[in-house]
Amino acid sequence: ADAEASTKLLQQPSFSLPTLFTVEYALARLFESFGIKASAYIGHSMGEYVAACLAGVFSVRDGLRLVHLRGQLFEKTQKGKMIGVSLSEEATRAIMPLGLSIAAVNAPELCVASGPSNLIKVFGAELSQRDIDWTPIHIDVAAHSSLLDPILEDFRRFCKTIDFKAPQTPIVSNFTGRWLHASEATDPEYWVKHLRGTVRFSACVETVLESGSKVFLEIGPGRTLTTLTAAQKTKARHCVNSVPGRLRRGKFPRPPR
Secondary structure (H helix, E strand, O other), X not given: OHHHHHHHHHOOHHHHHHHHHHHHHHHHHHXXXXXXXXXXXXXXXXXXXXXXXXXXXOOHHHHHHHHHHHHHHHOOOOOEEEEEEOOOHHHHHHHOOEOEEEEEEEEOOEEEEEEEHHXXXXXXXXXXXXXXXXXXXXXXXOOOOHHHHHHHHHHHHHHOOOOOOOOOOOXXXXXXXXXXXXHHHOOHHHHHHHHHOOEOHHHHHHHHHHOOOOEEEEEEEOOHHHHHHHOOOOOOOEEEEEEOOOOOOOOOXXXXX
């Protein structure tokens, strides 16, 4: 019963996002203690807060405050749905119903559509009729969609209280898909746009590969980003995940020998 109650609690964004932030930040510092230091950072949606914190854009305390508020605000939005679509961004936009948003472009032929549940249902039926692969994403928040518009002002107001600094380590912006400039990182409005705008993860990976980096280490549970990185047009030499989706008791990363 306690495990069930804890699991249910962790499904709430105001608990799940700070928990994920804490795990990812701690894992990154653990790998640094092993001597594995990142030359650049990429996040994915909430993961960019971890990347920015590691890059010195804001403190751990402020990072936790940001993601906790993000979770609280998500819980106030109208419930919606998200689906993964096996099409390019252009092809997805051409056939998705008005009122949906492209939440993420994860690979050249893989997007995420987000918005009101009824429109997602209509879109899913249309995709099935066209024999196009799609996958439901099992959360009740329509992230990076118009359903977030009512919470943006509250988030903007809070961001203005954060002491943002220029990155000390290069970091790629989900919002632009290019390197995050100091003028963006220190602008509260950037983080509002980041919350609402499309996650351009595919472009982020290409930007890092253009710099000559070839090894990607996924920090966090599972291998979702490892799989997405391997699906890009330009191939990384190595894509490695750090922990499985579910840790078995006593199974933790070991330092390199």
